[in-house]
Amino acid sequence: MPQIPAAPQPLGIAGDTRRMLTFLVVLTIATQVGLQGWSSLFTNFAVERAGFGGLEIGVTQSLREVPGFLSLLVVYVLLVLPEHRVVALAVLALGAGVGLTGLFPSFWGIVATSLLMSFGFHYYETLNMSLTLQYFDRTRAPLVFGRLRSVTAMSNIVVGACVLTATHFIDYPVIYGALGGLVVVAGLWALGRNPSTANMPPQRKKMFLRRKYSVYYLLTFLAGARRQVLTTFAVLLLVKKFGMGVTDVTALYLVNNVVNMVVNPLIGRAINRFGERLLLTIEYSVVVCVFSVYAFSDCKWLVCCLYVLDQLFFNFAMCLNTFFQKIAEPKDISPTMAVGFTINHIAAVAIPVAGGALWMWSPRWVFVGGMILSLCSLAAVQFIRTPPPPSRDAVVHLG
Numbered sequence: 001m002p003q004i005p006a007a008p009q010p011l012g013i014a015g016d017t018r019r020m021l022t023f024l025v026v027l028t029i030a031t032q033v034g035l036q037g038w039s040s041l042f043t044n045f046a047v048e049r050a051g052f053g054g055l056e057i058g059v060t061q062s063l064r065e066v067p068g069f070l071s072l073l074v075v076y077v078l079l080v081l082p083e084h085r086v087v088a089l090a091v092l093a094l095g096a097g098v099g100l101t102g103l104f105p106s107f108w109g110i111v112a113t114s115l116l117m118s119f120g121f122h123y124y125e126t127l128n129m130s131l132t133l134q135y136f137d138r139t140r141a142p143l144v145f146g147r148l149r150s151v152t153a154m155s156n157i158v159v160g161a162c163v164l165t166a167t168h169f170i171d172y173p174v175i176y177g178a179l180g181g182l183v184v185v186a187g188l189w190a191l192g193r194n195p196s197t198a199n200m201p202p203q204r205k206k207m208f209l210r211r212k213y214s215v216y217y218l219l220t221f222l223a224g225a226r227r228q229v230l231t232t233f234a235v236l237l238l239v240k241k242f243g244m245g246v247t248d249v250t251a252l253y254l255v256n257n258v259v260n261m262v263v264n265p266l267i268g269r270a271i272n273r274f275g276e277r278l279l280l281t282i283e284y285s286v287v288v289c290v291f292s293v294y295a296f297s298d299c300k301w302l303v304c305c306l307y308v309l310d311q312l313f314f315n316f317a318m319c320l321n322t323f324f325q326k327i328a329e330p331k332d333i334s335p336t337m338a339v340g341f342t343i344n345h346i347a348a349v350a351i352p353v354a355g356g357a358l359w360m361w362s363p364r365w366v367f368v369g370g371m372i373l374s375l376c377s378l379a380a381v382q383f384i385r386t387p388p389p390p391s392r393d394a395v396v397h398l399g
Contacts, residue, residue, distance in 0.1 A: 072342040
């Protein structure tokens with residue numbers, strides 16, 4: 001596992017907040033070791049060992065998103081355990097799910113291990129975003145999100161390189177087992193840490209919807225739909241239509257992560273400079289074009305290049321969290337992150353199944369649907385309004 005860099009001093013934050021940043025960095029690396037390894041192998045493993053087609057892939061991905069749909073239940077878990085403890089347990093569940101995947105090359109075996117992995121990942125992601133928004137102010141939060149995504153990309157590069165090499169010599173069960181074991185070790189480490197501080201605003205321990213957050217809810221719903229078209233069917237297009245093997249897919253992931261490692265910190269700074277509405281407008285304008293290429297192009301290299309561009313603009317999703325932070329009451333952050341994750345996964349549960357059925361008719365219509373969803377997102381983004389920052393937050397550097 002890559003060495004964890006110390007939190008940068010120029011943030012001008014207290015030691016307990018630096019402890020939280022280090023805690024999140026370690027567990028972000030761990031979760032990405034598991035998720036990236038699982039994702040790099042999944043489509044080829046499912047097709048080669050379990051005989052999956054488009055429908056089986058779609059159904060599995062839909063079921064895998066059910067834990068995301070149930071993320072709102074984390075609010076009730078927090079009645080019993082503190083957030084940092086739930087985060088550690090979520091990482092342990094993720095590691096166990098990844099480690100067991102290779103041992104069950106059947107439809108229901110893959111579904112079961114995917115659900116365990118997914119519960120861990122989605123609960124971690126929900127609380128990771130919540131803790132970041134609670135511990136860092138509106139100008140530091142985008143920089144922290146950018147740094148965490150850059151760390152994610154660096155971790156993915158290491159994992160991708162290892163998977164790319166290992167697939168030539170080692171079978172799927174051993175690779176999945178090694179990746180899952182590393183994640184479990186990180187989860188055990190986290191169980192022995194307490195990075196929290198007592199001076200944070202207490203969070204509401206109940207579920208609610210508020211009209212003032214309606215634009216955030218809508219954009220979160222549409223982002224979940226767009227994400228599923230990308231993560232489920234773009235890779236399947238590359239494997240099925242263009243015959244890309246696990247080595248090709250993993251190499252493409254490596255290219256994505258090299259680009260993301262460099263660009264993600266810049267996205268955080270761009271949020272502070274240009275605002276969420278402009279950046280999301282650019283994202284969805286580009287994504288409409290990307291999905292049109294997926295739908296109608298027969299050029300393998302053009303599709304691969306646009307896939308990298310699609311992954312790059314997918315990182316603009318951090319704008320949704322920073323937009324919410326600017327309009328939210330501090331005590332609403334944790335429960336609204338949980339509700340937002342559930343809203344995000346309403347579409348995520350349905351779209352892989354619907355897309356899988358469309359795929360059997362014509363893969364082209366899956367991506368035409370993605371174009372329509374992106375146009376809806378582009379229209380919704382224009383309703384973003386945020387209060388001006390206090391003058392003291394005008395410029396912040398992350399070092």
